[in-house]
Amino acid sequence: xxxxxxxxxxxxxxxxxxxxxEPADLALLVYPSLHFYDGRGARLAVLNEIPxxxxxxxxxxxxxxxxxxxxxxxxRLGDVVRVQTEAGSVExxxxxxxxxxxxxxxxxxxxxxxxxxxxxxDPDRQARRQTIGVNAYPLIPGRLDAxxxxxxxxxxxxxxxxxxxxALVARAQIGFDQENRGFARAMTLAAYQREEDPHAKADxxxxxxxxxxxxxxxxxxxxxxxxxxxxAASHLITKDYDxxxxxxxxxxxxxxxxxxxxxxxxxxxxxxxxxxxNNSPIVGPEGARAGREMHWIxxxxxxxxxxxxxxxxxxxxxxQHCGAAPCESVCPVLATYHNVEGLNVMVSNRCIGTRFCSNxxxxxxxxxxxxxxxxxxxxxxxxxLNPDVMVRSKGVMEKxxxxxxxxxxxxxxxxxxxxxxxxxxxxxxxxxxxxxxxLTFGNLKHADSHVTHQRHDKRSYRILEHxxxxxGVNYQKAILRTDPHEA
Numbered sequence: 001x002x003x004x005x006x007x008x009x010x011x012x013x014x015x016x017x018x019x020x021x022e023p024a025d026l027a028l029l030v031y032p033s034l035h036f037y038d039g040r041g042a043r044l045a046v047l048n049e050i051p052x053x054x055x056x057x058x059x060x061x062x063x064x065x066x067x068x069x070x071x072x073x074x075x076r077l078g079d080v081v082r083v084q085t086e087a088g089s090v091e092x093x094x095x096x097x098x099x100x101x102x103x104x105x106x107x108x109x110x111x112x113x114x115x116x117x118x119x120x121x122d123p124d125r126q127a128r129r130q131t132i133g134v135n136a137y138p139l140i141p142g143r144l145d146a147x148x149x150x151x152x153x154x155x156x157x158x159x160x161x162x163x164x165x166x167a168l169v170a171r172a173q174i175g176f177d178q179e180n181r182g183f184a185r186a187m188t189l190a191a192y193q194r195e196e197d198p199h200a201k202a203d204x205x206x207x208x209x210x211x212x213x214x215x216x217x218x219x220x221x222x223x224x225x226x227x228x229x230x231x232a233a234s235h236l237i238t239k240d241y242d243x244x245x246x247x248x249x250x251x252x253x254x255x256x257x258x259x260x261x262x263x264x265x266x267x268x269x270x271x272x273x274x275x276x277x278n279n280s281p282i283v284g285p286e287g288a289r290a291g292r293e294m295h296w297i298x299x300x301x302x303x304x305x306x307x308x309x310x311x312x313x314x315x316x317x318x319x320q321h322c323g324a325a326p327c328e329s330v331c332p333v334l335a336t337y338h339n340v341e342g343l344n345v346m347v348s349n350r351c352i353g354t355r356f357c358s359n360x361x362x363x364x365x366x367x368x369x370x371x372x373x374x375x376x377x378x379x380x381x382x383x384x385l386n387p388d389v390m391v392r393s394k395g396v397m398e399k400x401x402x403x404x405x406x407x408x409x410x411x412x413x414x415x416x417x418x419x420x421x422x423x424x425x426x427x428x429x430x431x432x433x434x435x436x437x438x439l440t441f442g443n444l445k446h447a448d449s450h451v452t453h454q455r456h457d458k459r460s461y462r463i464l465e466h467x468x469x470x471x472g473v474n475y476q477k478a479i480l481r482t483d484p485h486e487a
Contacts, residue, residue: 018157026069028085028158029106030136036110042133045126045282046275049293052097052108053266055299057287058170058293061133063160064106070096075161080165083107085156088138091242092158092165092257098303098310107159111470126286126372132285139225170288172295176303183463184261184302185315186478190211192458193392241470243455244445246323248340252420255341255402255427256444256471258454259316261478264438266299266314273433274318277403280388281373294367294401296429313478316430317440319344319365319400320463323470327357327366335397342444342472343402351396358397366399402441403428423449443470 018027034053036042042340048059054063061417063081065073073082075094081092083105092107100106111133120128145152147314178184248310252412274280280294287293297318321344328337328344335351338344358366372394385391388405392398410426424444451474454460459476 003161004425005025007248018155025156026103026160027154028083028139028156029104030140030153031106032108033108033110033157038257039110039113042110042113045284046272048132049282049284049288050268050271050275051298053268053299054301055095055097056171056173057095058172058288059127059132059138059471060170061090061111062165063092064100065094065096065160066100066102067096067098068159069100069104072092073162075160075162078166078169078211080167082161082163082479083139083158084161085139085154085158087141090134090136091163091165092134093169094162095169097443105158109136111135123284123371125287125371126282126433127284130285132306133379134422135311148337152223154342161291167212168289172293172298173300176301178302178304180463181464183300184315184478185461185475186261186304186311186313186480187459188480194481196410218450219481229299235398239468241323243323243342243470243472244474246338246470246472247342247445251340251342252433252443253341254444255321255407256442256451256455256472256474257318257341257431258442258451258474258476260438260454260476261315262442262476263315263436263461264299264314264434265436266301267435268299268313268432269435270297270316270430271295271299271437276384277386277429278350279385281369281372281392287370292368294369294373296365296367298365311478311480315463316429317365317463318364319362320404321400321402321468321472322474324438324468326360326362326467326469330360332356341407343404343407344399346397346398346399346401348390348392353397354394355397361471362467364409366397368397369394376387409443444477 019256031307032038033042035050041047043189051058055064062145063083065075070076075096077095079094081094082089090107112135115129117128120126124130139156139158140151140153141154141156143155210317243256244254274297275295278296280296283292283294300317301313302313302315303350304313321342323338323342325336325338328338331337332354333350333352335347336344336357337347353368355368358364358368369392386405406428407426410421414421414425421424421443423446426439426441428439439482440451440454442449444452444455446452454476455474457476459479461475462471462473462478463475465471
């Protein structure tokens with residue numbers, strides 16, 4: 001479904017009348033959680049540990065403030081504030097960021113439930129004995145919206161004041177600046193429509209790629225303000241390569257993945273699917289604050305600004321299954337190695353936990369089991385574990401396998417039918433669940449496979465390709481459809 005140009009401007013929208021006396025000077029916006037909606041999914045530990053698509057926070061509720069508003073109130077990240085309206089008040093940590101309009105305090109609904117199991121044994125890693133976050137509904141006055149007859153969520157002003165207390169904030173991503181490393185790249189629609197991509201020499205990562213990141217006519221990738229070359233690595237020499245060469249010459253397969261940044265919306269559905277498919281453990285609030293979350297895939301969010309324009313990009317990041325993987329050469333027991341089909345394999349039963357592989361991985365996609373997280377899974381929740389994937393123990397490393405269990409199943413089915421695997425026979429959990437079909441899996445040795453065609457598209461690039469890790473995961477640049485010279 002799409003809207004015709006000017007459809008929204010034709011609507012008769014009236015400013016909301018907000019109640020609340022002085023000193024309540026901030027507009028209160030209580031909005032449904034992107035993971036729990038109105039709270040119906042808040043008791044699921046796996047959803048609490050999935051980072052918020054915008055804030056990248058986990059396990060808790062936060063008072064979102066604009067940067068200038070927070071400075072005026074003297075509030076920093078992690079300061080516990082009291083949000084009070086005529087209906088009630090709550091105390092929660094502050095989270096200032098540039099995605100909130102000045103003069104507004106925003107709080108997600110859906111948290112603050114009673115403990116799932118008050119008698120849960122120690123260590124309570126799934127926070128069964130705790131109340132996670134706060135219930136934001138008592139902040140809303142019980143008035144109805146005149147047009148719809150529903151609860152008027154946006155109807156009150158709030159006073160925000162610091163309590164003097166501090167709280168730790170669990171975050172999966174600290175900053176949203178790429179620092180010119182070219183993780184999430186973009187190109188203008190005009191550049192894409194040209195026969196040759198004018199940015200190809202600047203940031204494609206191929207041989208001879210030494211440019212300044214600008215177009216042929218001196219245009220930049222956004223229009224208002226020249227942006228430095230993102231990941232061009234002009235001081236390094238990169239080489240072009242064929243990923244099919246990274247599999248054994250007798251193997252008919254070289255598995256690969258493609259992520260289209262133009263269709264990825266950063267919803268985190270792939271993270272949930274991967275965690276459930278591969279029995280990823282829950283580390284709880286304390287483990288998340290220590291940066292020990294066990295997700296095999298993450299969705300990185302980056303914000304690019306040029307003048308008054310803002311462009312938000314999302315880049316799924318998982319094991320790149322490199323053809324020249326830095327992790328393989330440092331493992332003393334060959335727990336991680338390169339198989340004949342081009343996959344970077346992780347044998348958990350062979351791992352002795354040196355973590356050399358994690359130190360040597362430039363993509364930081366490996367996870368280490370600091371504790372035996374699986375012991376707390378009781379019946380009937382244990383029935384939800386995937387029997388095709390082993391539950392890892394304390395002291396071993398784990399990472400994305402491109403759902404090797406599904407690859408084996410697809411190959412077995414093809415062998416029973418006396419043929420090779422066809423394009424589309426195998427779909428990893430992340431690609432199967434993606435609502436926008438931003439992820440594509442296939443055989444890079446097959447010239448007509450969808451993933452091979454995507455790799456040869458003019459939007460194609462690889463992350464940190466100048467390190468010559470020969471990634472098996474390809475990315476496609478987002479498209480900037482706004483006229484760069486538009487006021």
